[in-house]
Amino acid sequence: MPRVSQDHLDARRRQILDGSRTCFARHGYEGATVRRLEDATGLSRGAIFHHFKDKESLFLALAEDDAERMADVVAEQGLVQVMRDLLAEPAGDSAHAPGADWLGTRLEVSRRLRTDRDFRERWAKRSEQLTAATRARLQWQRDSGNLRDDVDIDVLTAYLELVLEGLVSHLAMGLPADDLGAVLDVVEESVRRHRGR
């Protein structure tokens, strides 16, 4: 396949992912009809489903894409920073803020994990990369002497992921977020090394 064609395909695929991300975030999985996906991407259903087998495959590709971008931020700045981003840009505030995008997709993932056993199996291996990125970042912090060393890294990883899940759920329920910046300070501090510990 000539190179220009591959570039074109990649760009088209990116266009579909970016457009449908907003659409899924706004309407949920069931509410993101093919008609709405056409409007959101500016492409026909024929073009969309030339690149993705069906809506399920499109959503999985999107969630995977988000998880990769999230893992990149985790690798650079840690999972607490991902949570601060979510807090800075809750869902619906802006179509272009990464926080808004991630929250929408992640909510939909959480909901489908609860209700759809097939989806749970397909998602399992994709969710591992965020865990792996979080663990690697914590290991790096420990090697740098910044992380507490009295608790296993797997436990600290599970701790941060649990707080993330709580944050996603909290924002999804539309509960007030005023105290949550200070809460994340507590979370961040509780994984760090302290004098006297």
Place this chain on the structure above:
Amino acid sequence: MPRVSQDHLDARRRQILDGSRTCFARHGYEGATVRRLEDATGLSRGAIFHHFKDKESLFLALAEDDAERMADVVAEQGLVQVMRDLLAEPAGDSAHAPGADWLGTRLEVSRRLRTDRDFRERWAKRSEQLTAATRARLQWQRDSGNLRDDVDIDVLTAYLELVLEGLVSHLAMGLPADDLGAVLDVVEESVRRHRGR
């Protein structure tokens, strides 16, 4: 109204709440049909809706009843103990374990908060008692010198509630709970007073 009659009414109300709790936990709000509620309580629909105006009122009474019992445990043992109870008895393990009951109802509350704006308003004032119990418990711990005193009690309350929400969501998604006991140790320790702090 004679006393014996009020006792009878209270007992009947209790019978309906206990039976329907299991039913809502197992089938979700929509899945808990009137037929299933009859089976679960051993009472006719006439008897059930003599005590509760409709299914919505029954569910709200149930959620309120659970929140009161949860607030009692929080007052005695703290919110972390409530979380340990949830962990010890995840949903579906036993119809009689308090953890299983609470998780089922709380999940349904979380789901409806996300999807049902009317429910959100009706629930708001009922959810305050758990927050109030958590805050009172933390204040008592601070007065006893067991709580860290460098962070506002409202922030620590929000922190514990965020972790609870994450735990409910985690268990609802059927994710592995192996590390979570150790995670709750980290949570508990992070609100306590430490030497050197």
